[in-house]
Amino acid sequence: MKKLINSVDSVVTDALRGIAAAHPSLRVDIENKVVFRADAPRPGKVGLVSGGGSGHEPLHGGFVGYGMLDAACPGEIFTSPVPDQLIEATKGVDGGAGVLHIVKNYTGDVLNFEMAAELSGDEGVEVATVLVNDDVAVQDSLYTAGRRGTGATLFVEKIAGALAETGAPLAEVARVAREVNERSRSFGVALTPCTVPAAGKPTFELGDTEIELGIGIHGEPGRTRAPMREAREIVRTAMDAIDADLPLSGETLVMVNGMGGTPLIELYIVFAEVEAYLREKGATAVRSLVGNYVTSLDMQGFSVTTCSLTGELTRLWDAPVETPALRWGR
Amino acid sequence: MNTQFFAAWIEEIAAAVRAQRDHLTQLDAAIGDADHGANLDRGFTAAQEALAGASPQTPGALLVLVGSTLIRKVGGASGPLYGTAFREMGKAFGEAAEISPAELSTGLNAALSGVQRLGAAAEGDKTMVDALAPAAKALAQAVRDGLKPEEALEAAAAAAEQGARATVPLQARKGRASYLGPRSVGHEDPGAASTALLFGALKAAASR
Numbered sequence: 001m002k003k004l005i006n007s008v009d010s011v012v013t014d015a016l017r018g019i020a021a022a023h024p025s026l027r028v029d030i031e032n033k034v035v036f037r038a039d040a041p042r043p044g045k046v047g048l049v050s051g052g053g054s055g056h057e058p059l060h061g062g063f064v065g066y067g068m069l070d071a072a073c074p075g076e077i078f079t080s081p082v083p084d085q086l087i088e089a090t091k092g093v094d095g096g097a098g099v100l101h102i103v104k105n106y107t108g109d110v111l112n113f114e115m116a117a118e119l120s121g122d123e124g125v126e127v128a129t130v131l132v133n134d135d136v137a138v139q140d141s142l143y144t145a146g147r148r149g150t151g152a153t154l155f156v157e158k159i160a161g162a163l164a165e166t167g168a169p170l171a172e173v174a175r176v177a178r179e180v181n182e183r184s185r186s187f188g189v190a191l192t193p194c195t196v197p198a199a200g201k202p203t204f205e206l207g208d209t210e211i212e213l214g215i216g217i218h219g220e221p222g223r224t225r226a227p228m229r230e231a232r233e234i235v236r237t238a239m240d241a242i243d244a245d246l247p248l249s250g251e252t253l254v255m256v257n258g259m260g261g262t263p264l265i266e267l268y269i270v271f272a273e274v275e276a277y278l279r280e281k282g283a284t285a286v287r288s289l290v291g292n293y294v295t296s297l298d299m300q301g302f303s304v305t306t307c308s309l310t311g312e313l314t315r316l317w318d319a320p321v322e323t324p325a326l327r328w329g330r
Numbered sequence: 331m332n333t334q335f336f337a338a339w340i341e342e343i344a345a346a347v348r349a350q351r352d353h354l355t356q357l358d359a360a361i362g363d364a365d366h367g368a369n370l371d372r373g374f375t376a377a378q379e380a381l382a383g384a385s386p387q388t389p390g391a392l393l394v395l396v397g398s399t400l401i402r403k404v405g406g407a408s409g410p411l412y413g414t415a416f417r418e419m420g421k422a423f424g425e426a427a428e429i430s431p432a433e434l435s436t437g438l439n440a441a442l443s444g445v446q447r448l449g450a451a452a453e454g455d456k457t458m459v460d461a462l463a464p465a466a467k468a469l470a471q472a473v474r475d476g477l478k479p480e481e482a483l484e485a486a487a488a489a490a491e492q493g494a495r496a497t498v499p500l501q502a503r504k505g506r507a508s509y510l511g512p513r514s515v516g517h518e519d520p521g522a523a524s525t526a527l528l529f530g531a532l533k534a535a536a537s538r
Contacts, residue, residue, distance in 0.1 A: 053363075053365075053405075053406075075405045075406070076365065076368070076369065076372075076405060077365065078363040078364070078365050079363075079365050079369055079404075079405040079406040080405050080406050080407075081405055082401070082402055082403060082404070082405045082409060083401060083402070083410075084402050106407075106506065107407040107449065107504070107505050107506065108405065108406035108407035108408070108409070108410075111407055111409075111410040111411070111448060111449075112405060112406075112409065112410060115401070115410060137509075138508075138509050139511070144503065144508040144509060144511075145504055145505055145506065145508045145509070148509065196359075196363070196364040196365065198355065198364070198365065198367075198368040199355050199356070199359055199364040199365075199368075201359075203359045203363070203364050204359070204360075216509060218362075218363035218506070219359075219363055219364060220361070220362060220363055220506060220509060220510065221361075221510060221513060223509075223510070223511060223513075
């Protein structure tokens with residue numbers, strides 16, 4: 001294993017020191033592991049808190065700032081944050097209008113956020129929660145932990161963050177966040193596994209001519225293994241899975257997301273195929289993102305996330321945002 | 331079994347988790363996200379530090395402190411689940427200074443209920459419950475049969491071990507391994523494996 005780290009045990013805190021030093025618009029509480037907007041709490045504004053395991057950068061710390069999150073709580077690599085961290089963040093961003101927790105649907109994240117919401121409520125902070133579960137590779141049934149939260153998390157954070165910035169009440173911000181999640185779907189593909197620093201070796205083995213279909217963002221293997229094919233064919237498999245679950249139509253927000261180790265040129269090749277697929281279905285990619293946003297350490301591969309837009313959602317997507325990893329219009 | 335006994339149990343767990351850290355992480359890498367060994371090692375190390383700092387006076391207070399520390403330090407699903415297990419057991423012990431095998435059995439049942447309430451897992455879902463439930467049953471049976479404490483703990487440890495091994499052919503229906511569907515078959519569940527370690531440590535504490 002070759003990694004740019006000082007020690008396996010200090011990966012998260014060393015990275016937080018870098019984030020603090022690089023971005024004066026953020027206030028980083030390194031001891032409690034919380035990334036705050038420097039101006040939090042904002043009186044009268046709903047606070048947005050998200051968090052999850054580390055290893056998905058820029059998610060979530062890179063999305064803290066004007067028009068998006070008020071605080072982010074990074075856990076250890078691929079491990080959800082603990083309730084203490086989340087309570088610290090929740091109290092720290094409450095400007096009197098309540099706090100929205102944006103939670104990716106994983107057993108650990110859900111349990112830790114639930115405990116934090118309950119304890120913050122005891123201390124007088126009103127908390128609403130939105131669960132993100134956009135990954136169509138997992139059957140949502142009694143026989144699984146339910147669908148995973150992946151790329152749509154970014155859409156939820158951006159759009160709910162824009163609405164919160166207008167002074168909308170907590171119930172409204174929570175409603176739009178749920179609407180974004182309901183209108184979004186994702187599918188992921190891996191060309192290689194990733195290596196968790198504490199494990200020291202790749203999380204699974206994949207031959208030179210094999211890919212994993214239906215992966216999540218934690219280096220876990222996918223639903224099936226398939227032979228390597230042209231980008232066009234791989235994209236078709238991913239988009240067919242999305243379209244079968246929620247037929248693609250109309251104005252669509254599309255993200256082609258790199259898993260951390262994928263060259264940007266390949267992501268653009270993927271985007272071209274995604275755009276062509278949408279046109280074939282009568283849908284239009286009216287807004288897009290191409291790049292590394294919701295990653296899985298050094299994994300090569302991509303995920304594609306679609307969101308069927310409404311006028312309101314498009315306006316909120318276009319609203320100004322100023323965070324380390326997403327900024328426009330301001 | 332007094333406070334000292336339960337402190338010895340936590341020491342044995344911390345040592346066993348440290349020794350098996352890489353093994354647990356590799357089990358997790360196969361069907362999860364490769365962090366189980368590192369997380370439990372961090373949690374039980376913190377629990378030992380907390381005990382050294384606070385010196386709780388009863389078995390109940392000791393286990394509640396261990397549980398709270400795990401919730402605060404571990405993260406993931408295993409932090410709240412193991413934390414709740416220890417807290418529920420501790421609360422069931424109340425203020426008692428000495429715990430009989432029958433009381434331990436009651437505490438273990440409380441731990442199991444707490445884990446199932448939080449994680450909603452049943453036996454056969456390929457989770458820690460597959461080791462915890464058989465261990466609780468074996469201990470209850472041993473108490474009914476009037477076995478000596480060491481024999482009762484031996485029976486619980488054997489049942490947990492067997493329960494963990496029996497997760498290999500199961501398809502996961504809860505937790506991160508459930509995302510793999512049928513591909514989760516053929517691997518031992520890391521949570522069941524670490525639960526078996528906890529019962530092995532209980533047996534070791536009794537034979538000190």
